[in-house]
Amino acid sequence: MDAELNEFQLQAVKSIEGAVLIIAGAGSGKTRVITYRIAHMLEKGIPQHAILALTFTNKAAREMQVRVKELTGKKLQSLTVSTFHAFGLSVLRDHIENAAVSQGENLATEQSVFSGYRKNFSIYDETDRVELIKESLRECRMASHKVDLYALGQLFSNIKTGRASWDGADIDGVSRNGEFEPVYNAYQEGLRVYNAVDFDDLLTLPLELLKENPDILKQYRSRFRYIMVDEFQDTSFLQYRLMRVLALGEDVPFSPEKKIRKKKAPDNANDAVTLPPGGIDAANVCVVGDDDQSIYSWRGANYENLLLFEKDFPGALEIKLEQNYRSTSTILEAANGVISHNANRKEKSLWSGNSGGKPVELFYPENESAEADFIASQIRHLRIMESFKNRDFGVLTRTNSLTRNIEEAFLAADIPYKISGGTSFFQRKEIKDIISYLKVIANPDDDVSLLRIINTPRRGIGKTSITALSTLARKNHSSLWDAVCRHCRSADAGQQHLFQDSKDSGDLDTFMNLIEFFRSEIIGRKSNPGQPWSLAGKVRALIDNIDYWSFLIVEHGKDEKKARWKFSNLEYFIRMIENWEKDPDNHDSGLYAWINRISLITRDDGEEDSDDKANIMTIHASKGLEFPVVFIAGAEKGIIPHERSLTENGDEAGTLEEERRLFYVAITRARKKLYITSCRNRRRLQSAVECAPSPFLEEIPPHLIEVHEPEPETEVDAETASKFMERLRARFKVE
DNA sequence: GCCCCCGCCACGCGT
């Protein structure tokens, strides 16, 4: 091991006791250090279950797990490597039922954070949250108030996590003070009634739980004696507090603003304290980060956590990893040239032992399809001339929408690829519909999901029925499902109906029976004779039963191709379930586990990495990864830095710096060769718009750049031309 | 009362 690490890396790997702060520049072998460090711990006899490694993204968590597995060759049964959110979820899952029980026994204790929650709770993503906010607005009779619902959701999130208060709360710069406080309260109430949590709850509830229950906290603290946090610069204050409470057994008793604005980190941070910080009882904590790669402030990342850490863990060992092993010196110089324009950063000197390297290639394609074609043709060229594999290529974009053209070009050029990050797959209507069925089957009180499917496919339960049901539900302070059940029962008993027309009652009855049937099939694990039970099989049966295929055909009337495409997405979805069920590392099968999982993952998590495929992703998603050849596409003004981020955020200078860090992250993903493309024109809002290059391009020292000349127009022969016309006609259905 | 069709709008990152 010693031979494979430099002096500082080795120190980081071997310092497993006490508190350690590792400042790891881009490409400085951070992942290597973390994996070796875990391996070293295991070698020293520290049991797997005592180690908790927290990361920011699922991708990073998976990567870390795989690397440790490879390095140690051990089965990792009780090593915890997960995202903060997934960890929070597991804490909740492990304790919600116990809490419900003990609360029943001991009502004298204060209302627990869990009151009302059952183990089958749903997790609401942003879309679900918006639906619930809509409903809450209606409930408060404020539906007519003009607000951007996503911005309101953002405000609610800030309120919940303590990043904002009602006093002076604003939405897009317009002051709203306490205007939406009742809506927020209704929203919170809704979550309780529907047995649902949002993403913020996955952090706030576990924190509350640990604070309220010293016994539970003690259990966790005596288990997790070694805590590691990756991408520390991107952790939020809430995540920091969660880590801190696990490490020190106490929460931060003040708000971050007060703490940071009024006090500076002590100058004597490195003075004498030799005891483990926080007393003998403190866990061993290691955080790893790089302030230059902080790109998630919009999600609450609080990179001043670095200062908090220095204060809360006085005497922490600070190690800087400054040697870059990843990139050629050309690429590194380009990156340093860009990032040096940021005023607000820790000074560091990242250097590379690699010499030279090819220049950064800059290309100004005419439009986005020329850009995509250029990338595709370069890849084909490099595969042959320099024998790169598909997997060696990474195409990075600022936004998800920019990946589309690239994808098309890759399809046309027959380059296998995969797109990662982005929530798009699970947000597709057909996927979300089926997931909603599953969520309702798991947790019928989940109104948001229930409303999505109660009339999808059409089953004659329209607006009027739903209004009647929700009135009934509100009267009883219950969920819609509860109202459905009450209604059906009283209808059976011949008592008064909600509806004049008994046909509607029949429709409701059928729907209720459908859900109950699949509930017993799936939760009760009923298998058909001779066939083993499988979730995938049941999901397929469900899709057949509701005749979703016919629904798609009807929905897309003329467009059968689209219907087929959507159905193939569902097939893919079912295959995902199958693969997950087959996965030997997965020891928690069943519906709840599956739903929890997919609520937290993005498209390609869990997809096989072994295939040789080119990678297309956003810059955000690329953090922590590296590729021999990187293309940064759409390096235009307005895209990076992103126009909306500049105009909408109050703190313009800070935002610009974050966008610059984003560009820096993109550059530093490249090992050998970097291409940057900036279109002269781009289709936006249905018309072509002239584009200027990103201002960040000027920050790359010019001597590192080589401008790629456009390919000469190729002569088109008659045959190619007619084939092209044919395709055009087919595409636009010209007579 | 339900559903279909059309026109309108938006298109920043992701747990």
Add this chain to the structure above:
DNA sequence: TGGCGGGGGC
């Protein structure tokens, strides 16, 4: 491109 809300037809 695609999701949605409103208005009119059934």
